[in-house]
Amino acid sequence: KAGVTQTPRYLIKTRGQQVTLSCSPISGHRSVSWYQQTPGQGLQFLFEYFSETQRNKGNFPGRFSGRQFSNSRSEMNVSTLELGDSALYLCASANLDRSHEQYFGPGTRLTVT
Amino acid sequence: GENVEQHPSTLSVQEGDSAVIKCTYSDSASNYFPWYKQELGKGPQLIIDIRSNVGEKKDQRIAVTLNKTAKHFSLHITETQPEDSAVYFCAATLMDSSYKLIFGSGTRLLVRP
Secondary structure (H helix, E strand, O other): OOOOEEEOOEEEEOOOOOEEEEEEOOOOOOEEEEEEEEOOOEEEEEEEEEOOEEEEEOOOOOOEEEEEOOOOOEEEEEOOOOHHHOEEEEEEEEOOOOOOOEEEOOOEEEEEO | OOOEEEEOOEEEEEOOOOEEEEEEEOOOOOOEEEEEEEOOOOOOEEEEEEEOOOOEEEEOOEEEEEEOOOOEEEEEEOOOOHHHOEEEEEEEEOOOOOOOOEEOOOEEEEEEO
């Protein structure tokens, strides 16, 4: 079974631009969560989607948004990029009907210059 | 708010020795505690998890213990091998209709050959 895939793997953007990251969950997983990982703040929860609905949101500004499609694929968007948005963005999926095991993708490394 | 503290931040052991990583969580409602291993350039990999109705769980060389009263849980790795070298994260969450992992700050484990 294929794992969680994220595209692109690396991205360089300029301050003020916006970016969209994509995540394809494991087949059959309907829950998709996003996390931001930085050396200073560690792993922080951004939001979780299930059946196209955002069920939970972390403590991030409104510049961070996401959505989930009917095939469970998810995208997250960051508008008006700031230098501090440079991070590894991780997507994770889970089949909550079976367990709470959450599986992570390799992440997208975003660098804002 | 919810918080997970993890110690130590770095741990160096000789190959064959045991390693123990400890976490403390603040939200007494938390009932699911996974552990992740993250290697350089990869996303976190789930290695073991425990639910609050269980005190201990083992999987070959890895074990996790949970003390609900003290709100402590620990990861034990026996007979460490160089390939165990990585960053380990503990996490806690409440298994309800949503899914939000609160992560510890990570432990960098180095196993010296």
